[in-house]
Amino acid sequence: MHRVFKQANKRTPSKWRIVGFSLISGVCGIVLPLLMLEITLRFLPVSTATGTVAVDEHNPIVRFTPNQQFVFSKGWHFSIVNAGRINNYGFINDQDYTKHDAAGPGPVVIIGDSFVEAMIVPYAETVHGRLAKRLSTICPVYSLGISGSQLAQYLMFAKYALTEFHPQAIVFVVVGNDFDESLTKYRNDPGFHHFQEDPGTHELRLVRTDFKPSLFRRLLRRSALARYLWGTVGIGNIASRWPPKAEHDVQYVGNTAAYASEDRLIDSRRVVDHFFLELSQLVGVQKSRILFIIDAIRPEIYSQLDLGRATGSYFDLMRQYFLQQATRNGYEAIDMQPRFVFRNRFDGSRFEFPSDGHWNGLGHEEAADAIASARVLDALLSCGNRSDLASIGK
Numbered sequence: 581m582h583r584v585f586k587q588a589n590k591r592t593p594s595k596w597r598i599v600g601f602s603l604i605s606g607v608c609g610i611v612l613p614l615l616m617l618e619i620t621l622r623f624l625p626v627s628t629a630t631g632t633v634a635v636d637e638h639n640p641i642v643r644f645t646p647n648q649q650f651v652f653s654k655g656w657h658f659s660i661v662n663a664g665r666i667n668n669y670g671f672i673n674d675q676d677y678t679k680h681d682a683a684g685p686g687p688v689v690i691i692g693d694s695f696v697e698a699m700i701v702p703y704a705e706t707v708h709g710r711l712a713k714r715l716s717t718i719c720p721v722y723s724l725g726i727s728g729s730q731l732a733q734y735l736m737f738a739k740y741a742l743t744e745f746h747p748q749a750i751v752f753v754v755v756g757n758d759f760d761e762s763l764t765k766y767r768n769d770p771g772f773h774h775f776q777e778d779p780g781t782h783e784l785r786l787v788r789t790d791f792k793p794s795l796f797r798r799l800l801r802r803s804a805l806a807r808y809l810w811g812t813v814g815i816g817n818i819a820s821r822w823p824p825k826a827e828h829d830v831q832y833v834g835n836t837a838a839y840a841s842e843d844r845l846i847d848s849r850r851v852v853d854h855f856f857l858e859l860s861q862l863v864g865v866q867k868s869r870i871l872f873i874i875d876a877i878r879p880e881i882y883s884q885l886d887l888g889r890a891t892g893s894y895f896d897l898m899r900q901y902f903l904q905q906a907t908r909n910g911y912e913a914i915d916m917q918p919r920f921v922f923r924n925r926f927d928g929s930r931f932e933f934p935s936d937g938h939w940n941g942l943g944h945e946e947a948a949d950a951i952a953s954a955r956v957l958d959a960l961l962s963c964g965n966r967s968d969l970a971s972i973g974k
Contacts, residue, residue: 614805621804625653625661627811629801633670635771635791641740642726642733642771642791643670652699653812659935664703673723674703675712679744682864686746687720691737692753695875695939696725705941707753710948719748728769731855732762732786735862736773742864749956750865753947754902755875756834756895759848762855766847775851784854834877834895835937845897852902856909867910871956873947874899876917878932882924914950 631645644666654660668676680686690696690708698706704713712721722745724737734752741747761767764776764787771791775784800806809815831838859870877899880890890896899915906913923929923946931943939947951957 618803618805621808624804624808625651625658626804626808627651627653629807629811630666631801632771632791632793634793635788637790640788641736642729644672644726646670650699654700654814655935656813658812660700660933662700662702664699671722671724671726672697672699672703673708675720675722677722677745678720680746682746684746685719686748687722688715688749688751689738689741689745689747690721690723690725690751690753691734691741692723692725693729693733693755693758694725694727695753695755696723697727698723698725698938698944699727700933700936700938701941701944705944707944707947707951710945711951714952722747725753728772730758730762730767730772730774731851732773732775734758735786735855735858736788738859738862738865742862746864747869749869749871751871751873751951751956753873753875754899756836756898759851759898759902760836760844762851763847775854784850786858833880833890833893834875834899836895838890838893838895840892840894840897844894848894848898849901852898852905856905856911860909868912869956870911871951871954872902872906872911872913873950874903874913874915874917876915876920876931878920878937879930881917881921882930912955914954916947916950919946919950 628650630648630650633639633643633645635642646666646668648666650664650666650672652660652662652664664672665674667673671677677687688711690711696708698708703709706723708721708723715721722741724741726733729737731754738750738752741750762775763784764774768774768789770789773786773788776787777784800810860867877887877890877893877896880886899917903913903915920931920943923942924931929942931939931946933940
């Protein structure tokens with residue numbers, strides 16, 4: 581009896597205490613490794629948060645938080661790393677911009693999406709950096725580029741540039757996903773302008789989707805681990821393409837789906853037609869002062885077999901249509917494909933990164949050379965030294 585009584589008085593952990601210890605152990609097992617990762621990544625070149633500012637009626641143009649340095653990196657092992665500056669207007673450019681009036685000589689303005697944003701390329705190697713160096717004694721060169729922009733947004737950038745800078749010339753860089761993604765039917769990112777079809781008249785109209793960064797988003801920007809997973813590794817891009825769709829939807833040409841359905845082509849051609857209609861109504865710039873640079877079907881251009889397979893893809897058809905419409909509407913347009921193909925056959929150059937489809941420094945160099953050879957520059961800089969311009973990008 582005495583032995584039984586002593587055993588009954590032994591303290592045994594309660595059920596809730598066991599559950600509590602288990603929960604604490606589980607949380608520590610998750611939190612401590614994450615905390616160690618967070619600390620470690622702060623010493624590595626993780627992409628910084630550029631902080632897109634709120635877009636609304638008071639600030640209708642999408643851009644980054646002004647006056648800051650940034651680091652860009654890509655790949656879990658940081659295969660691509662670049663650093664640069666966001667200027668006083670909130671665009672990636674080493675030069676600050678100055679408001680110009682109509683009386684004085686304005687800048688040359690380069691407009692585009694991530695190709696002009698060029699976060700992946702050192703400023704000196706970008707198309708606008710190369711042009712700015714050569715035109716430094718003649719006029720400044722400004723770049724208005726934000727990833728996610730498309731033809732509808734380009735119009736708003738042009739309107740903004742005309743009001744703010746009164747440019748002497750505007751250069752648009754047009755790439756594979758600029759057509760269908762201009763429609764809210766296909767994409768409607770907060771902070772950007774798109775074309776939306778009026779349900780009554782079926783006409784396209786330019787609309788803005790306002791953007792205000794949430795508290796959760798602002799907090800995530802402070803986490804190196806979150807920026808590493810989302811920006812450097814790019815889990816957001818992986819998630820957007822998962823699960824895989826039909827086979828024709830997972831083939832890409834020119835950084836956009838290769839499959840050219842009839843509906844997609846009809847919608848995209850409407851976008852191009854409406855873009856030129858709206859562009860013709862802009863006040864403050866002549867057609868002779870506007871230039872279009874059209875990207876090539878990369879990387880398929882490096883192989884005759886691959887190029888043949890890419891013929892008839894969505895971007896192949898749309899780039900041809902855009903070039904035709906630009907000429908028909910009286911604008912100068914330069915197709916980068918012959919230039920890229922010629923140089924690749926000559927010296928084996930490739931114009932994108934092994935792990936990224938954006939132009940590398942050589943791609944920007946060829947684009948700068950193309951702009952330097954354009955009639956737009958001839959008319960604009962007839963009083964300048966063309967021998968200097970011929971060496972742009974070299």
